[in-house]
């Protein structure tokens with residue numbers, strides 16, 4: 155008989171039961187409530203390590219916003235894709251929406267001009283607009299901040315007049331270029347000052363907090379920041395047990411404890427482990443035995459997928475840096491201990507460190523301290539033959 159397996163391990167896959175985020179959802183829903191009444195609202199930024207559930211959380215929030223009549227667009231920033239063309243096409247989407255209402259057509263020209271100027275000046279490959287030479291000269295600008303601010307304020311004004319507030323959901327903010335991020339913050343800031351109902355809900359790796367405040371010091375006041383992390387034992391229990399309740403299965407207490415211990419409440423690992431446990435469990439009550447039997451497969455799947463893709467993005471020099479981190483024993487470790495393990499000076503390894511941070515493999519929470527962006531990555535490295543060889547070569 156085909157068994158329905160409800161667990162959903164995978165980037166951005168909505169879990170069958172979204173555990174432990176009730177308070178965050180409620181807080182943002184209150185902001186949406188205000189926004190839907192045309193009241194300008196603070197923007198929100200969620201930060202957290204890989205796989206803690208940022209994407210699913212902002213997708214869930216997008217649903218809430220849409221239910222309140224807010225115009226929503228999701229942007230996933232990519233390392234190689236251009237943010238300007240993405241935001242421009244979202245802005246056009248808004249204009250298309252209000253253009254269907256006859257009495258609102260007059261609102262379109264100003265934001266459309268601002269979008270045109272932005273695209274012509276900062277996304278030259280884009281062929282959305284075909285302009286004569288003379289027109290091109292009229293629209294061209296060299297100031298990204300000014301151009302994006304023009305788009306946001308013109309859009310905000312139209313949103314206000316049309317009583318259709320806007321929320322952009324921007325995922326993977328850490329991939330935004332420095333200049334783009336600065337321009338985005340300034341644009342939101344200005345539209346807030348003018349009282350327009352336009353906000354963003356963003357998400358990214360922990361380093362975005364620093365990126366934002368380095369870019370503009372006032373960004374600390376502009377955004378509501380929330381760091382999201384692993385689930386508590388109580389929350390994890392719900393993530394584990396709720397999905398199979400409807401299917402007539404349950405976990406005994408020891409099984410839940412074991413899953414929590416192995417996954418440490420990390421949402422992606424919970425989905426992955428439970429999927430394997432449930433697949434192979436025979437009775438309708440899942441026991442600790444079932445979990446223990448599933449664990450080798452769980453680590454195999456992670457080692458060959460989740461961990462491997464990250465490891466393979468590293469150069470040989472990166473790998474040595476990672477090995478030295480693992481050798482420190484405890485994480486987070488200090489950059490000076492990593493340097494010691496590499497027999498180098500701290501200044502000599504700072505480029506390597508920056509490279510790994512930019513690849514999203516490691517992050518630095520406190521000054522001088524380093525950790526991996528995914529939990530248990532150190533365990534994976536310890537199991538890896540390359541690490542074992544490197545250790546041997548050290549002595």
Ligand SMILES: Nc1ncnc2c1ncn2[C@@H]1O[C@H](COP(=O)(O)OP(=O)(O)OP(=O)(O)O)[C@@H](O)[C@H]1O
Nearest residue numbers: 163164165166169173204205206207208209210422
């Ligand atoms: N609150 C939650 N309860 C149960 N499962 C969750 C929860 N949040 C996320 N998950 C599960 O965890 C996995 C990762 O979620 P998601 O892709 O949203 O993480 P992320 O933080 O966006 O990761 P990345 O930084 O890699 O983009 C998915 O399989 C999802 O179903």
Ligand SMILES: [Mg+2]
Nearest residue numbers: 166208209325
């Ligand atoms: Mg994500």
